[in-house]
Amino acid sequence: MVVDDEQVLREGLRRILQSFDDIDVPVVCAGAEALEQARLHGPDVVLLDLRMPDRDGLTVLADLRSLPSPPAVAMLTNFDAEESLSAALRGGAAGFLLKDTAPEQLVHAVRALADGGSVIAPRLTRTVVDGFVRAQPEHRPPLAPGAARALTERERGVLVLLADGMSNAEIARHLAISPATAKEHVSAILAKLGVANRVQAAVAAYRAGLHDAA
Template sequence: MSASAPSPREPRESRTEPIRVLIVDDHALFRRGLQMVLSQERDIQVVGEGGDGHEAVTKAAELLPDVLLMDIRMPRRSGIEACAAIKEAVPTTKIVMLTISDEEEDLFEALKAGASGYLLKEIAIDEVPQSVRAVHGGQSLISPSMASKLINEFTSLAKRSEEKQQQVPAPRLTDREMEVLRLVARGLGNREIAKELFISENTVKNHIRNILEKLQLHSRMEAVVYAVREKLLEIT
């Protein structure tokens, strides 16, 4: 009994290991401020600092942090470029972009590069520890003002996708099928079309069948109306 007693405590002990944080920003004063705030948290340990994107990649590979707080606009290598490289080299590291950039393009590129969070530096500095814990716990964080831009973009994409679905693209007909369709539109029958194009009636029938299948229609007249409406041909 006594030998097995420690086992229930093992999960709790493992959970008390501090969250290892790497801070990368080209402003030393900002780095120092973050370090001072995070160092006051018993469950967070700042394991290193960096001043540019290149250092972010090398130190992440060396220190294997749980969470990386990183700026976007940095010398030698941008935060977004560094983010993509780090996610490939150390996929377990959660990356939070902590930046002044409220550009939509930076937000989208950061998320595509694998960032788990995008926070503006206007965030209260005492909120950073909780953000670190949230991202480490698997949450994704985006500053409210940036989240609204993301929602607007997704809404716009959804509308464009719906419009594309509603606007069924005109199927591509071959040159010969277009010739047959034009003659059908002029009111010619299969025998007359065959003579006009120097082909057999069976070939004309095959072309018309293919046209109807491509256009998902049921009659020659429907095919003509559809083709005129979609500007596949003009009746003069």
């Protein structure tokens, strides 16, 4: 599902995505309609404009995340305002994409999100990480105490791949393990790090220096 107040952009994204047989875009809408349409169609992935005049993207994100089976939500933006991006991350966004993302990269991102992956446009990665780090209250550590040390060697390797934006299926292929095993590793990582989703886990990897050391 595509949620954006700009009709031209909405329809453009729909045309790109629906040109692939394995992707269906049942609806495109503005922010005020998003929750109702999500309940009606049950999308796996929602591409959501971060800033809309009719309804704030962060509010729509919260609505979507409150659904019994919430979709993976990627925020669409054409700017890199740190505060808004970090707020979306804390709100459970699974990805951050620029509105001018190339069609092939857009399709790859949607497939990764549908498979449980996370995506961050390279230009936005540092902004998202820095904003999330600065937003942490001083009295609360960004990770559970000793969390990074609690990871097994295999889990550390999976976390690095996760931080690169790989989906469970891609991690499984890279490590020659089953997708179910990859999913189990990711679930264990999220629990040990005390984070809510894969994007926050990716931030944790950068903070702990695991990604840079890979």
